[in-house]
Amino acid sequence: MIGFYTLFNKEVQRFWKVSLQTILAPMLTTLLYLLIFSHVLEEHVQIYPGVPYTVFLIPGLVMMAVLQNAFANSSSSLIQSRVTGNIVFVLLSPLSYREIFLAYVLASVVRAAVVGMGVYLVTWCFFDVPLRSLSWVFLFALLGSAFLGALGIIAGIWAEKFDQLAAFQNFIILPLTFLSGVFYSIHSLPPFWQGLSQFNPFFYMIDGFRYGFFGVSDVSPYLSFGIVVTCFMAVSWLTLRMLRTGYKLRH
């Protein structure tokens, strides 16, 4: 237990010590998205009746920041440790693969929560965003960030170099988040794209998260919850397996 807590705490300190880059920068980026999209589209788009576009956008952007930062935290920590070689200190220790998994995932959840809360609090000062169900919001934020935290471990172990990690981020994570309905409801899409969106697990995370705010969503939050839990379990199983067998870590 002390071992797990130490690694978790170290991972939190790691991003905290460079919070300008790990917390404030992503907050700023997210707020810029909000500023630009709401400026351009506010007049022209209404997705849910009675909900201004900017207000519709806020939960989606918050969740996008949550997901991206959860992924960034575990993946960049691992690739840095591997490239510089200091991962050896964790590998030499008696920490079990489960403890390593939990520590990295939870540190990702913490960073995601800090960034997400930060963005939400800033927007809360300027916009009136309803909050229907805190438990759904909390549940989807937790599951979504844990899912991306685990995915970040996979990417951080799989990638040999920084540019391979960047490829993972730019060609998989970014398209999946952008095409998950952060900026729109998938009902506004042509049927083909609507159908395709339903294979994107990020869509359910965002849709369920948004349900917590508006009480309205594209699909039932129970369905989203079921899919997100299943995805999280599948990714966790794979991550734990990689850590247990020492894939690319213990040669």
Next chain:
Amino acid sequence: MTPAVEVNQVKKRFGTLIALEGVDLQIDQGEFFGLLGPNGAGKTTLIHILAGLTIASSGNARVMGHDVVTGYQEARRLLGVVPQELVFDPFFTVRETLVIQSGYYGLKKNDSWIDEIIHRLDLTEKANTNMRALSGGMKRRVLVAQALVHKPPVIVLDEPTAGVDVELRQGLWRFIKELNRDGHTIVLTTHYLDEAEALCNRVAMLKQGKIVALDSTQNFINSISGISIRLRLSPGPIPVSIESLISSRSEGYCILTVKEYSEIEQVLGTLRKAELQVLEMKLMQPDLEEVFIKIVGSKSD
């Protein structure tokens, strides 16, 4: 008594490269053991297998009786490894690094021991300095401190003195010798054969993934018979009886090998009669380096 380290028929292959070809080894508790061999002989691979950084292709290894794969947590708790590469976490200071490392081993209130190793490794002044700001030698000391933070009964040092200044080297060995006296088992790989000779009670020589020789350091040295004398003589014909003793010549020097010290007097007498003057003379004791070159067939570089 359970052996500190037990290696049974360990083989390791990296693709087509065979790094270890069936190694058997037993190191008893309290030994100061040296693992010698040229680069690529498999020393680091063997150490990595003990530490769980590398998984053997076949065979098994135990640390204090605990299998490094099936009982990895216990095995790692009992083992402290100083890795060869100078690695560090740039986010933390020396003390933070050691507190974190302690925590990984499940130790919470370890401050007095951390203070002691900081002091013993002469890191007191740098305790609150970020790792990034330390010189290479200082980083090396921190690596040693990290390996000792959980007081492991078995300590493995993989080339700990490579690129380290003389002062630190001596200080480090004093500390390690003390740990050995207190009952810690030490396993060492080094390129400096004089260090191995001075420190290790037993030595294994590896070559191309196999142990080619394993004996006590003393037996290795005793195995070289004779004493070598390096001479520089004034010009002139060398008597035949001396000529037959010469084992090698280079740049005006000749090296003679005699069986016993008493023969040296005869040699000098013969030279005097031949009116040859001794301009320089050096007696060379047999050392581990000589044995190493004989067995492994190359200099340890």
